[in-house]
Amino acid sequence: MNYQVLARKWRPSNFTEVVGQDHVVKSLMNALQHDRLHHAYLFTGTRGVGKTTIARILAKAINCENLQDFNPCGACSVCQALDEGRFLDLIEVDAASRTKVEDTRDLLDNAQYAPNFGRYKVYLIDEVHMLSGHSFNALLKTLEEPPPHVKFLLATTDPQKIPVTVLSRCLQFNLKRLLPGQIFTQMQDILKQEQVESEPLALQLLARAADGSMRDGLSLLDQAIVFGAGKVTADDVNAMLGTVGQRPVENILTALANSDAGAILNKIDEIANIHADFSTVLQQILQVLHRIALAQQIPGAVDHEFDREMITTLSQRLSPEDVHLYYQIALLGQRDLDLAPDSRMGFEMVMLRMLTFKPVATESMPIKPKQLPLPNPTTKQQSAIKTVRINPPELVAEKIVQEYSGEVKSNHSWSDMIAIMKLESLTRELANNCILEYIDNEICKLHLDASHQQLLTPSREKKLQQALQDYRGTPLKLVIKIGRADIQTPAIQSAKDKEDKQQAAVDAINSDANILALKEHFDARVMPGTIEPV
Ligand SMILES: Nc1ncnc2c1ncn2[C@@H]1O[C@H](COP(=O)(O)OP(=O)(O)O)[C@@H](O)[C@H]1O
Numbered sequence: 001m002n003y004q005v006l007a008r009k010w011r012p013s014n015f016t017e018v019v020g021q022d023h024v025v026k027s028l029m030n031a032l033q034h035d036r037l038h039h040a041y042l043f044t045g046t047r048g049v050g051k052t053t054i055a056r057i058l059a060k061a062i063n064c065e066n067l068q069d070f071n072p073c074g075a076c077s078v079c080q081a082l083d084e085g086r087f088l089d090l091i092e093v094d095a096a097s098r099t100k101v102e103d104t105r106d107l108l109d110n111a112q113y114a115p116n117f118g119r120y121k122v123y124l125i126d127e128v129h130m131l132s133g134h135s136f137n138a139l140l141k142t143l144e145e146p147p148p149h150v151k152f153l154l155a156t157t158d159p160q161k162i163p164v165t166v167l168s169r170c171l172q173f174n175l176k177r178l179l180p181g182q183i184f185t186q187m188q189d190i191l192k193q194e195q196v197e198s199e200p201l202a203l204q205l206l207a208r209a210a211d212g213s214m215r216d217g218l219s220l221l222d223q224a225i226v227f228g229a230g231k232v233t234a235d236d237v238n239a240m241l242g243t244v245g246q247r248p249v250e251n252i253l254t255a256l257a258n259s260d261a262g263a264i265l266n267k268i269d270e271i272a273n274i275h276a277d278f279s280t281v282l283q284q285i286l287q288v289l290h291r292i293a294l295a296q297q298i299p300g301a302v303d304h305e306f307d308r309e310m311i312t313t314l315s316q317r318l319s320p321e322d323v324h325l326y327y328q329i330a331l332l333g334q335r336d337l338d339l340a341p342d343s344r345m346g347f348e349m350v351m352l353r354m355l356t357f358k359p360v361a362t363e364s365m366p367i368k369p370k371q372l373p374l375p376n377p378t379t380k381q382q383s384a385i386k387t388v389r390i391n392p393p394e395l396v397a398e399k400i401v402q403e404y405s406g407e408v409k410s411n412h413s414w415s416d417m418i419a420i421m422k423l424e425s426l427t428r429e430l431a432n433n434c435i436l437e438y439i440d441n442e443i444c445k446l447h448l449d450a451s452h453q454q455l456l457t458p459s460r461e462k463k464l465q466q467a468l469q470d471y472r473g474t475p476l477k478l479v480i481k482i483g484r485a486d487i488q489t490p491a492i493q494s495a496k497d498k499e500d501k502q503q504a505a506v507d508a509i510n511s512d513a514n515i516l517a518l519k520e521h522f523d524a525r526v527m528p529g530t531i532e533p534v
Pocket residue numbers: 006007008009010011012017018019020021045046047048049050051052053054155186214215216218
């Protein structure tokens with residue numbers, strides 16, 4: 001049996017059969033139509049997107065005796081000879097295997113002779129970036145003064161490695177990576193003609209795994225056919241790719257949404273039992289999280305995906321904040337996976353980290369994870385899990401006061417009190433770095449910003465106590481506790497006010513019409529540090 005790999009067997013033989021790359025194909029057909037072919041083309045793009053294919057079709061079209069709508073006819077002697085690889089005027093070089101200068105020089109020496117058979121001699125140099133410096137020089141010489149009967153078609157995955165002198169003499173076309181949908185359709189067409197049965201889900205998985213390369217996609221398809229003994233199923237494809245099906249990924253993310261550590265570990269156990277590759281599974285989770293994030297921002301973004309239902313459900317179960325947090329953790333986890341003692345352990349830690357750093361649920365909405373009903377995926381219902389941010393310092397301060405609300409028997413705010421008490425410099429500093437927790441006619445409780453605790457000396461404490469006593473007019477006990485470092489003390493507030501004022505002054509200067517005019521006409525600049533608020 002003579003099995004030809006799909007990628008070779010199904011290489012497009014004319015422009016119409018090329019999938020995608022419309023921008024390139026259209027330009028080339030236009031050039032053929034108006035007989036305005038450039039003497040050198042460079043096709044760039046990643047592997048397996050059609051560089052060699054398009055170059056060969058163009059080589060054929062240039063010499064075809066009977067162009068059909070600017071497509072090579074496929075029937076004339078030129079097309080046939082070219083398809084069979086025996087056309088003398090096509091000189092195909094794989095630079096990856098012929099990098100020595102002599103080779104190139106030999107080849108190019110012949111360029112001056114007229115074509116044997118066709119109208120043009122076509123040099124197709126594949127992976128041209130592999131040529132040595134001397135070879136490039138030889139090529140450049142011919143490119144500078146190309147004989148009229150010669151066309152150069154160059155292809156490379158790595159245009160950065162080509163000297164600019166060569167680049168500037170070529171018309172460059174950048175080929176795009178193919179979309180999963182384009183690869184999927186091509187696979188489906190091919191399998192239909194090959195009469196091989198397949199599950200659509202299997203082809204979707206393969207098309208995505210192809211990562212934009214049609215050749216990679218078709219090679220994977222070859223493998224899948226062999227693996228499945230002639231039938232391409234999703235289970236086989238998952239097993240072959242080391243991926244897990246959609247179900248385990250969905251289960252893990254659902255367990256995460258439920259904050260159910262036990263379920264997560266169970267799922268990991270299941271994944272380990274089918275010998276999936278944990279780093280691939282982590283990638284799958286990243287892909288799914290990415291699409292959930294898309295779906296949350298742009299409803300309809302996943303409408304055409306095969307796993308739409310899963311994405312929709314999860315995008316309602318998980319909050320956008322969680323999705324982004326999980327994505328970040330998975331991304332970093334992927335980097336560290338190789339460092340873990342084994343990949344399963346690394347994977348487990350990543351999943352548990354997601355659980356650990358998940359923002360806690362509010363008390364007002366207690367959730368018993370396992371009883372949480374699945375929301376109806378058709379309604380745009382928000383996740384039941386509301387998140388609580390770490391309270392900003394002002395709120396903490398406010399809350400401390402409120403805990404004693406009604407009992408704080410003071411008509412003034414703490415900063416007003418400080419002003420009224422007329423404290424002397426360092427005692428005032430001490431007060432400014434406190435917040436008032438509680439005061440009545442017997443006791444005053446203050447919280448001192450921990451980063452300023454060096455201000456607290458017995459003598460200052462005594463002075464402050466005396467001043468408070470004078471302010472209240474009754475004997476008073478003072479208790480100063482060292483508080484958190486970031487409480488909103490008057491000192492912090494005043495620093496912030498000062499900063500705000502400064503910013504306002506800077507903004508005012510920067511938007512002042514006169515100053516703008518000075519800047520524009522005299523190239524004036526405001527000296528940094530010279531703006532002061534009045
Ligand atoms: N745009 C495309 N349309 C259809 N098939 C393609 C396309 N690009 C690549 N292929 C498939 O992949 C194989 C390799 O493509 P090729 O043109 O050699 O890729 P490269 O860009 O690496 O030169 C082709 O034989 C063909 O089967």
